[in-house]
Amino acid sequence: xxxxxxxxxxxxxxxxxxxxxxxxxxxxxxxxxxxxxxxxxxxxxxxxxxxxxxxxxxxxxxxxxxxxxxxxxxxxxxxxxxxxxxxxxxxxxxxxxxxxxxxxxxxxxxxxxxxxxxxxxxxxxxxxxxxxxxxxxxxxxxxxxxxxxxxxxxxxxxxxxxxxxxxxxxxxxxxxxxxxxxxxxxxxxxxxxxxxxxxxxxxxxxxxxxxxxxxxxxxxxxxxxxxxxxxxxxxxxxxxxxxxxxxxxxxxxxxxxxxxxxxxxxxxxxxxxxxxxxxxxxxxxxxxxxxxxxxxxxxxxxxxxxxxxxxxxxxxxxxxxxxxxxxxxxxxxxxxxxxxxxxxxxxxxxxxxxxxxxxxxxxxxxxxxxxxxxxxxxxxxxxxxxxxxxxxxxxxxxxxxxxxxxxxxxxxxx
Numbered sequence: 001x002x003x004x005x006x007x008x009x010x011x012x013x014x015x016x017x018x019x020x021x022x023x024x025x026x027x028x029x030x031x032x033x034x035x036x037x038x039x040x041x042x043x044x045x046x047x048x049x050x051x052x053x054x055x056x057x058x059x060x061x062x063x064x065x066x067x068x069x070x071x072x073x074x075x076x077x078x079x080x081x082x083x084x085x086x087x088x089x090x091x092x093x094x095x096x097x098x099x100x101x102x103x104x105x106x107x108x109x110x111x112x113x114x115x116x117x118x119x120x121x122x123x124x125x126x127x128x129x130x131x132x133x134x135x136x137x138x139x140x141x142x143x144x145x146x147x148x149x150x151x152x153x154x155x156x157x158x159x160x161x162x163x164x165x166x167x168x169x170x171x172x173x174x175x176x177x178x179x180x181x182x183x184x185x186x187x188x189x190x191x192x193x194x195x196x197x198x199x200x201x202x203x204x205x206x207x208x209x210x211x212x213x214x215x216x217x218x219x220x221x222x223x224x225x226x227x228x229x230x231x232x233x234x235x236x237x238x239x240x241x242x243x244x245x246x247x248x249x250x251x252x253x254x255x256x257x258x259x260x261x262x263x264x265x266x267x268x269x270x271x272x273x274x275x276x277x278x279x280x281x282x283x284x285x286x287x288x289x290x291x292x293x294x295x296x297x298x299x300x301x302x303x304x305x306x307x308x309x310x311x312x313x314x315x316x317x318x319x320x321x322x323x324x325x326x327x328x329x330x331x332x333x334x335x336x337x338x339x340x341x342x343x344x345x346x347x348x349x350x351x352x353x354x355x356x357x358x359x360x361x362x363x364x365x366x367x368x369x370x371x372x373x374x375x376x377x378x379x380x381x382x383x384x385x386x387x388x389x390x391x392x393x394x395x396x397x398x399x400x401x402x403x404x405x406x407x408x409x410x411x412x413x414x
Contacts, residue, residue, distance in 0.1 A: 013395035016041075020388040023065045026341075027376045034130070035073070035109025035342040036374040038381075041065045041388075069333040069344065073108075073372040084110040084304045085372040088364025090327035093353070094133035094343065098126065098157055105133055106328055106353070109342035111371050114160060125161035127310075131340045134158075137310065137323040140165070146309075146324040150355050158310055158323040162298045165322045167314040169202025171268055172293030177209060178276030180285040181220060183245060185213040191284045195272075198293035199265035202316075205229070207257070209272075211239070218242065218279060222253070229259040234272070241279040251275040294318060304368040307359035326355040327364045 020041040030036040042064050075085050086092070086108055096102030098117055107129055115128035127135040136155035138146040147154065159165075175195055182189075190212040197205050205228045212221045224235040233256030240248045253272045259265040276287060297316030305311060308325035330336065331351030336344035346353065358365045 011399065014392065014399065018392070019065055020384070021392070024381050024385050024388065027381050028378065030341060030374055031376045031378060033109075033342060033374050034111045034371040035107060036376065037067050037069045037071065037073075037108070037342075038374070038376045039065050040068055041384075066334055067336060067338055067344070068375065069336060071375045073375045075367050075370050076373050077367075077370045078111075079369050080111075081301075081303055081369060082112045082114075083369055083371050084112065084308075084325070085367040085370040086110065086327070086364050087367050087372075088327075088362075089333075090329050090356075090364045091333075091344070092129070092325060093136045093152060093155055093328045093355075094129050094131075095136060095157070096133050098134055100136075100157070102133075103339075103345070104152055104353075105339055105343040105345060106330070106336065107131075107133075107343045108372055123161070124159060124163070127158040127160055129343070131343055133343065135325070137308075137325045140320070140322050144321070146321065148324070148326075148355075148357060152328075152353055152355070155326065155355075156323075160299070160302055160310070160322075162300070165299050165312050165314075165320075167294070167297035167312075167316055167318050167320060169198065169200065169296040170293050171200040171266070172197035172270055172291040173268075174271050174273070175291035176273045176276070176288050178274075178278075178287035178289070179211075180278045180280050180282065180287070181211055181213075181241075182284055183279050183281050187213050187215045189213045193286060193289055195289055195291055197268065197270060197291045198295060199259050199262075199268055201262065201265045202295035203259075203262065203265060204295060205259070207231075207255075207270075214238070220279075224253075224255050226257060228261040229257050232256040232258055232267070233269075239274065239277065241277075245278050245280045247274060247277045247279075304366060306365050306368065307357070308366045324357070325366065327358050327361065329354045329356060329363060 023039040023041045027038050075087060091106035091108055094105045094107055109130050111130050112127050112135060114125045115134060116123050116125055118124045129135055134157040137158045138148050139156050141147045177193060177195060179193060190210055193209045195207045195209060197207055199205065205226055207224060207226045210223045214221050218241040220239045222237045222239050224231045234253050237250060237253060242248055251274055253274060255270045255272055257268045295316050297314030297318060299312050300315050301313040303311050309321045310323040311319050312322040313319050330353055332349060335349035337347050339345050356363055
């Protein structure tokens with residue numbers, strides 16, 4: 001039976017180079033897979049020392065395939081709004097289930113999509129990766145920032161349907177109104193400007209500001225009115241200019257309005273900035289006429305930025321951050337366990353995850369509308385294939401020689 005130990009070296013070599021072939025074939029198959037990391041098969045001699053012996057004995061070859069996760073792939077611009085690439089160290093964080101009871105996985109494959117969950121008529125859409133996992137992020141804190149944490153427990157699936165987030169209605173509180181009133185206007189000549197404002201319910205209203213030339217030099221009567229309510233403060237008032245045509249007073253007018261359409265809206269107090277008004281020669285020339293405030297809006301689309309923020313675009317024309325993608329760091333990224341080709345699992349050798357923000361650290365930044373290409377080098381893979389094929393052939397020849405020796409020995413014994 002001792003003679004059969006001669007097969008061990010050749011068989012272990014065949015097994016090791018078969019693993020190398022498997023890694024090479026997997027790499028070539030993923031040549032165009034976004035976010036895929038090439039592998040590398042390493043070999044080592046198996047040596048042992050028998051009991052009571054001072055000599056080491058060669059027992060064959062062992063192999064280990066490792067992921068070269070640390071290698072950065074080329075960044076390819078796609079123009080697709082759902083694509084985002086990481087440039088630098090780190091990963092996106094995903095979970096296999098929406099309720100986060102599934103498996104946490106890391107990925108650099110940023111070709112994202114919308115995952116639709118729920119029954120018909122009550123569907124919800126979430127950001128998902130190309131393997132159907134839910135992409136996780138820090139949620140908005142409702143005050144223009146994000147609820148940032150350093151561990152995965154603070155992350156949530158990123159919902160991106162119309163019901164995911166809303167832009168609240170904001171009442172108008174300030175306005176800017178500028179125009180040139182003709183210096184040569186006759187008494188009682190009047191000009192109107194219509195100012196658009198919003199009440200606290202988000203309803204739009206037109207407020208008309210009328211300028212009527214007073215008989216006094218460089219003086220105009222100002223009245224404010226609206227068909228949707230009653231102006232309770234700021235009208236009538238008198239506007240005066242100096243001899244050079246620059247406004248003297250009022251540079252700011254406090255206008256109060258009680259709304260009757262709808263009556264449920266709270267009264268508005270609007271500070272109107274008149275500091276840009278002039279009285280020069282020529283005709284009536286409106287300038288800036290604007291007010292803050294907005295109507296309510298629902299989410300209609302979203303984009304990414306270099307900080308990893310998911311910027312919601314709302315039906316009222318406003319934008320706001322609805323979530324932020326973290327950069328997930330691990331101590332030994334090449335030790336991660338491969339799952340589904342472009343997704344990885346933590347293990348004791350890789351270490352735990354630490355989350356950082358792209359815009360407040362130097363580990364990585366995000367490239368919107370782009371993907372990270374596969375790190376597979378086809379020329380290198382074919383070169384490795386040739387080496388593996390020759391080594392496999394040599395190992396097979398070794399097994400054949402040992403087999404022939406065994407047959408000869410068997411015949412001699414007979």
